[in-house]
Amino acid sequence: MIAPPAPVIRVDGVSRWFGSVVAVSEVSFDIMPGITGLLGPNGAGKTTLLRMMTGLAATSRGTVSVFGQPVRDNPPLYRRLGVMSEHETVYGFLKGREFVRMMGRLRGVENLEAAVDRAIGLVDMADAQDRAMDTYSRGMRQRMRLAATLVHDPEILILDEPLNGADPRQRVHFKRLLQQLAAEGRTIVLSSHILEEVEQVADTVLLIVNGKLAASGGFRAIRAALNQRPYHVRVLCDAPRRLAAEVVRLASVDAVHVDPDGAVVVLSRNVLDLQIELPRLAQSSSIRLRRVEPLDDSLESVFGYLVEQ
Amino acid sequence: MGSVYRLTLRQLTGRWRLLVMTVLAAMPVVIALIMLASDDAPSVREFETAILGAMLAGSIAPLVVLAIAAAAFANEIEDRTLANITLAPIPRWRIAVPKLLATITIAGPFIALSALLTSHVAFLGDTAATVAVTVSALVGVALYAAAFVWLGLVSPQAIGLGLLYIVLWEGFFSGFVSGVRLLSIRHYAIAWMHGLDARRFAAGDHVSFGVAIVLSVLVFAGFLGLAVRRLRRMDVP
Structure with a gap:
């Protein structure tokens, strides 16, 4: 041996x-x-x-x-x-x-x-x-x-x-x-x-x-392991409740909620698809997107996720 | 060893540091000239106590050496370049010894020249007295260098601690507590001066020449050994 x-x-x-x-x-x-x-x-x-x-x-x-x-x-x-x-x-x-x-x-x-x-x-x-x-x-x-x-x-x-x-x-x-x-x-x-x-x-x-x-x-x-991590994405638009109702149907989205300040927070495990689908959805629903930003894209949050696993 | 020695020489020969050392080293010469020019010129005993003992051996020499020696390691610890040297595959004494030698190489000529000119002026060209004063000053430089190089390695406040040591230990306590003289570099240097020219310098209540030689060797080797030990055990930043 x-x-x-x-x-x-x-x-x-x-x-x-x-x-x-x-x-x-x-x-x-x-x-x-x-x-x-x-x-x-x-x-x-x-x-x-x-x-x-x-x-x-x-x-x-x-x-x-x-x-x-x-x-x-x-x-x-x-x-x-x-x-x-x-x-x-x-x-x-x-x-x-x-x-x-x-x-x-x-x-x-x-x-x-x-x-x-x-x-x-x-x-x-x-x-x-x-x-x-x-x-x-x-x-x-x-x-x-x-x-x-x-x-x-x-x-x-x-x-x-x-x-x-x-x-x-x-x-x-x-x-x-x-x-x-x-x-x-x-x-x-x-x-x-x-x-x-x-x-x-x-x-x-x-x-x-x-x-x-x-x-x-x-x-x-x-x-x-990183790719399976859920991402939070914050979306500002002119019709938050309507966008939330539409976006929850996307396959790339796990959950959606609307913050008191009117921002839509999307939880997704497939951000790459979400990046493509979200603008298309907004366009087809005549919703104007003002800002789309990841809430937890810092390296610390990535590492934090891995530690929790 | 040559690389560490040459590097340390270049690190320690900054313009401002050399200027301060020049001013300090010139002070005993200037004061000796002033004293001799005055109407009531001092006796040999008075001159020895005030200028050679208190000023040259007890203040100027340690201050000049402190300005150099404390930086021998402290600069590299502070800017975090010491690892370049400590990660070399060489025994630690081959780092400590060239650092110490570089310190003596820089501080030695300033103090030796100061001692030589001061004694030459004061003793009217008496060769034996001039040699005794100069050699004893160099012994003081070597001993202070060993102590302060180690201090720079163990404490980031080496300058402050060194100044306290010079003022309190060498300047204050060793002046009137006779037992402290056995642990005083200043009094070792004075004893060397007495031993090398007993004719000119009258014996007083100083450490004997033989004891001073033994203690000088012990102090030099002891602080060098402590520096080597510290290099082996310290966390290098």
Whole structure:
């Protein structure tokens, strides 16, 4: 019988609290090679979890191991890790190339100049490498920080909100780069509070809400759960009661009520169909729509729904 | 170690910081010149107590070192760039030692030059006295640097705490509580000065030279060890 492959990163019963505030509570999961998305709303505990996974912060309870070794206070292990934190501060007085070179030297990179060239080339920053970093835009700083993270060719990449400040072209480039690095056998953990950002690159998703692991697994399963979520849509029109009577007949609508202020609130599990059917219905019934808005389309409400499931 | 050392040198040599250090370091020289120019010039004992002991070793040296050392780690903790260094696969002492050396490299020349000029002017070019004052000042710089680098690592209020330490401990208590002198960097520096030129500086109720050497080594190694320990155990922002 063949034993299952050992996880690259194992988080086992990890909690972390700051005084009376519990930031992470009893979280356990394994991470295998490929891209894993760590998803959750702001303040969910993603960064604290990532900091414990990199050894930057201690756990209050539980253990984190990387390649079977404890990650905390284990400098030799850091040679195999590339970490890009969410904090975008850089040494502004250093040129981009100097920063990447310094990071490579600190990590004991051989053939340093070639490694620096390769890392800067990967993030497409060769043209700006000899400029001081305090002259960079936010997106350029992020790219040079990514180059510094890649300069020692680490087996594991841990990236906390790496797409902050990136423009659409840079996002596309970044996603391609991540997919290329993952195809080479690396383990990549990518945190984000933006669902679509993770969806496009991650094979596996860990969903963190209120410091707890709310869901984990393939993105399709989580997406399917999201699609079944009921949405509340608020509609303002010139004939609310008539619209409510008509709209309740639509197959995409689960329930309707009219608020005291005259707004029609529609509950639907199929918003895509509702988006098409509602204007048609209004037109055929000669009802004038003034405003259509989702009431609970924030990421927090999406995560909240998944936690309740 | 070279990368951390060079990075720290560049971080700590801001224009304003260097300007403040220059003004502070010039003060003992200027005051020595004023005192010597006055009609009632002080005795060696008076000059040593007021300028070399209280001002140079007890105020100027710790203030200059505090301005540099407290920022050696504190700046990176505050702007959250320390992880760039602590995530390097190197032992923690290879982070703490270059930080400390960079602090001494920057503060040392200011204080050494201040001590050299002050003693040269006051002792009319007496080489032994000038060397004794300069070396003891450098010993003070190294010890204060070790203490304040550690302080910057453990507290975000390192400057405030450092000032309290300089005023209360080194300035106030060590001046009249004899037992405190065994735990006073200022009095170690004074003891070094006495030990290096016993002819010029009369023995008083200071710590003996031998004890000062041992305690200086212990204090330097102790604070460096505490900084390494802190780097291993702290949560890096």
